[in-house]
Structures are given as C-alpha cells and as structure tokens.
Amino acid sequence: MNQSFDIAVVGATGTVGETIVQILEERNFPIADLHLLASSESVGHSVPFRGKNVRVREVDEFDFSKVQLAFFAAGPAVTLSFAAKARAAGCMIVDLSGALPSAQAPQVVPEANAQALSGLSQPVQVSSPSPSATALAVALAPLRGLLQIEQLNVTACLAVSTQGREAVAELARQTTALLNLHPLETSFFDRQVAFNALAQVGKPDAQGHVPLEKRLVTELREVLGMPALKMSVTCIQVPVFFGDSFSVSLQLAGPVDLKAVNAALEAGDCIELVEDGDYPTAVGDAVGQDVVYVGRVRHGVDDTSQLNLWLTSDNVRKGAALNAVQLAELLIKDLL
C-alpha cells in the first residue's frame, strides 16, 4: 500500500468534524484524497484544507470503497446508518458518536489503553470516547498503578460546545439579550443557561442518571480497564463556550503521597500539571491545547485517604477531534 491514504470525515461541518480536518492538516496526516461528508442540509458548504476549500458532499451518496478510513463525527443516528456500509466496503472506522458497541468498536484513549487496538478484526472499528471520558482517562491513566481507588466522584462542568453549534449560539444570544435587558428566549436548552448552572444535561432515566453521565461511567471503566470502578458523576452545564472542567475526588484504600501523585502526573502523557497554588482554567489554558491540564492536587480536609484534582480540557479538540486523529495515526502506523 502507498504511503498516503484516502480519508472521509462524516459530519465535516460540525464543530468536531471541522476540528478533525484542521488537526489532520496540522499533524500532516498522510492524506491523498480527503472526502468531506454531511447530511443534505450541509451540502454546498466547504471546509478549508491545505489552502483549498474542500466541498462537502452528501453522505448518502458516498461510495466508502473510495477511502481506507472514515471518521464518524455526526452523531449516533448517522453512524448507525452508514458505519456498516463503510465497513462492508473495507473502510476502517473511527467513531465519535458512541453508537457502536464496545465488542465491535472498543473505546480507546491512546494515553490510557492503546493496547486495545491490537488484534482487532479487519477492517478495524474503534470508538473515540466522549470528551469527558477522554479527559478523565488521560489524567487518571498514570495514577492507576499508584492508587487503590475505592470510589471516584466527578462533577463535570461542561462547555456548551459539547452540545454543538446551536448551544454555542444560544449562550451568546441569551447573554446579549440579558445584558441589553431584552426578554430571554430559550430554544436549545430547556431554560436560561446564561449566568446560570444547569444541573442536568439531557433526560434522566428511572435512576436519575442522564445518558451523558452513564456514557462517561461506561467509557471510563473500559478505557482505564477498571470495570468495577465505583463512580458518582454529575454533569452540569455551565455558561462557558469551550473547555470542560472537572472537579474530581478519589476515595482511596489508604493514605496517598501527594509527591508521588505529582510525579506520576508529571510523567504522564499529554498532561500539563499546574502546581504551587496556581490552577488551570478552560479559557486561560485548555482551549486550543493538546494536553489535559491538572491542578489543585490535594488531600481531602483532614483526610489523607482522599485525593482531589481539578482538570480542564478542550472538549472539542483534546476531548474529541484530536483523540480521534491520534487513533487514526495508530491504525495506519502498521500500514505505512
């Protein structure tokens, strides 16, 4: 096989799809032909790549035998409609929708469980986890060997961009209306998100957990290789455009040495540790970056068996698009 590949990006006009195209160019991914695909509404748009505007075509009419690898960044329904067709055409798949069962497409974060890519049946299908699971996996991976985790508590402060363009537009629109004393309108969110914190992102099940929270638990357990990890997760929507933040509290079997934790985090892949009383933020640090920022590494109050962390990560880039491209790089490595 030649040294370059024909690639498709499904959902190329979305926030994540566009960022995938941008990162493919940044990292000089060996691409011969790039095919940008989307639903009929987006046909006619174009996305810049290597100085040209690449036109977006309709996914329904695409012949996946033209490409060796496809990114699916357009939501579960689109993946369920076209992934099988792509695979039948011999196309490798990196899915970001969470629609494919792990048995068919394992959840992988290279910094945590790259080994899960070996021995998969051809053509390979792999899942890039949700932005929250990806960020947490990157930060917790280097601590697995060090800590005996009895319980993981996470409060995820999610940026509106996790919900896509409409959500971003609504935060901007609501904020402007409120500052101009105009009546507030809600369409995407069920209530005011500007200058507010929404405790629930999506519809809860009978147990009170929302899909985003259950997906985070399932994916994180798989990626960290800790299927029995006890977790409490609360995903809240904060009025932040880009960059997720995480308040993380780990209950451990015994006292933990913070020096060892800091050393492990320092040595971890794609982690930037912020020390000495400083702390990272979404806007000031994470956005546009390829690493997960970790700060406020400390014990519980009067409890050295507790470890608390604050994480922040670019939900669109590190949490989704970059992880997907990293997976694609690993998939083609053996083929080069």
Next chain:
Amino acid sequence: MNQSFDIAVVGATGTVGETIVQILEERNFPIADLHLLASSESVGHSVPFRGKNVRVREVDEFDFSKVQLAFFAAGPAVTLSFAAKARAAGCMIVDLSGALPSAQAPQVVPEANAQALSGLSQPVQVSSPSPSATALAVALAPLRGLLQIEQLNVTACLAVSTQGREAVAELARQTTALLNLHPLETSFFDRQVAFNALAQVGKPDAQGHVPLEKRLVTELREVLGMPALKMSVTCIQVPVFFGDSFSVSLQLAGPVDLKAVNAALEAGDCIELVEDGDYPTAVGDAVGQDVVYVGRVRHGVDDTSQLNLWLTSDNVRKGAALNAVQLAELLIKDLL
C-alpha cells in the same frame, strides 16, 4: 422591656447588609430605631426602610449602647474592631463575618442547630455561617438521623455576588467587553471569570485548601453536630451573578432508600424538593427565595451506598441575610 427593639446593621451598604434591612422590613421585625452603619466611604448613602431613606452613619462614631442588637455584615476586620465594644455596651450580636471563635459566638442555622442558642452568656453573640455552610446545613439537617455518612463530597459552584459588589460588576464588565470584542480587563478576579470556571476562590494554604473551603468544613461540622465528618470540598467560581449551586455526593455505611430520603427532605424545614426528573437552578428557582432547593436525588451509578444531590440557594438572602434575621428573631423571642 418594651415590644420593639433598637437595631444596628453594620455594613448596611453591602449586598448582604442591604438585604438584611429589606428582610427586617418584610418580616416586620419589631424595630423602634434602625441604625445603619458603615465605613467612612459609605457615609452619606442612605438605604430605604419602611418608606423612608435611612442615612448611613460611620460605625467608628456609633454608641452601641443605643441598640439592643447589632448585625455585623461588613467583613472580619470590622467585626474584630467593633464587636467587643458593642458587647461591652450590652448589645447582642449576630455576626456574618466568621471572625468570632465558636466558643464566643456559636455558628447557628435555625433549621439545623437552634438549640445551640440556649444557655449562652449575656449579651448573646451568635455567628451566621457562610452561605455555603448555611445552604448545606439546611439540606442535610433532616438527613442526619436517617443516614450514616462516612464521607461528604461537595463541589460548590459559587455566584460572584458571594464576593461582593465589585465581583458582580466585574462579571458584567468582562461579559460586555467580550461580547463587543473589546480587550478584557481583570481587577477583582485574578483572571477572566466571564464564560469561564475558576477552580480556586482565594489563596490556598500549604495543603491546597482555600479559606472558603476550610470555613465551610469547620462551620458545617459544627452546625450539623458532626465534628468528625470527613469532607472533600472544592469551591469554584462560576459566571453566575446570584445563587450558589452545590453538587453533593455522600458515601454511606450501607444502601440508602431514596424514598426515605425524599420523605425526610419533604418534611425538612425551608427545603423545596424538586422531583420527577426536573431540577432546580440558581436563576430559575433559588434567587429571591427563602428556601434551599434540592433536586437530582439519586444513588451513585451501580452503587446504592452513594447518595447524590443537587442544591441551589440564594447566597445573599437564604445563605446570609435571612439566616441572620432568623437568628435575631430567636434571640429576641424570649425578651418579648
């Protein structure tokens, strides 16, 4: 003694001080003369009370023997400078600054530990806890008898008004600047707070805890009567003007019955329980209200020994001014 009292409010021009005056009027507190006091910068201002504008006078020159009760709502320094003088003049004190040691002025939230007011030496001094401790105490008080709490994890999403007027003005200024693509200026906060989440409110100690977090732990342990309660607390600053929200996770000794938890919360004082998949928010529910809203009552994921809650409360009103007035009402009850 007559049926009405002469009252002083120290810090009358602050967000909390003004709200105390408003609540004293709303609840028809038996007041003969109301004395509004502040630092020299605020002298000349006036605050409306019972249809009149009451002029603010300088606290330095005030003779506390003129009043039977004083609210201190102007920060630790002012309390430390004038509380002793007020007490020497025979004046009862409700302090909101956290400056007085519990031995002299117990932390009290009427819904949780009103009994702490009995048997105090005259003139009585009592502390109204921080807004976070007050909200958590109201919500957790009815659960004390029901649950065996091994660990309490709290991520507090604090409104900027918790930091006072300057902080509120800075969030508005930064938001407007960003929406108009003007350069961002920070003065009160150490970095951009608009469309961001700040992981640290105040300067951390050698263990990485900030004063607000340590105060919350100390006060909550005292008010709930659980001096050994294990806690992990993260106080974050979110771009919300009014209303604190809390993501709370309790680790229990054994499985908990959610029906019993909901029943206990329903029966609790000053709690509004939001059920059936809905949830409360600061802006939509808590602001301007006299109750603490509780929602998202659920187990951990696959873990019935975990209890998760979402709380929201008006930090200025229920968290501070109203609690202080409730305390004053209890202090004068026996004197009526």
